[in-house]
Amino acid sequence: MEEPAAAAASPDPPEDPSPSPSSAPSPAAAAPPPGPRELAAAMEAVERDVAAISDSYASLFASLRVALANVTSTSAENMECLGDVVGRLQESALEASSKGNKYINSCLR
Numbered sequence: 001m002e003e004p005a006a007a008a009a010s011p012d013p014p015e016d017p018s019p020s021p022s023s024a025p026s027p028a029a030a031a032p033p034p035g036p037r038e039l040a041a042a043m044e045a046v047e048r049d050v051a052a053i054s055d056s057y058a059s060l061f062a063s064l065r066v067a068l069a070n071v072t073s074t075s076a077e078n079m080e081c082l083g084d085v086v087g088r089l090q091e092s093a094l095e096a097s098s099k100g101n102k103y104i105n106s107c108l109r
Contacts, residue, residue, distance in 0.1 A: 034042070
């Protein structure tokens with residue numbers, strides 16, 4: 001009697017719903033491995049793509065270099081122009097204050 005009670009106390013483990021690895025076909029087994037010609041063709045395609053990408057990057061960097069050079073030279077020219085404007089404004093202010101002082105002094109006499 002103890003044997004049936006022991007069997008009832010430990011039920012069978014639940015079945016795993018996922019298929020076992022041996023019953024499911026693997027993707028590698030479904031398709032044969034690529035041959036040397038396919039690998040060579042894939043490598044050539046990758047090399048062409050890499051060459052095209054490197055040409056694009058070279059062109060992009062050349063354009064950026066030119067644009068940056070233009071901006072830098074333009075900025076330098078603008079700073080030089082701004083310096084000229086500030087210098088002339090300072091001269092004009094000094095000249096105006098000098099003339100104003102002369103006028104006030106002439107009025108006080």
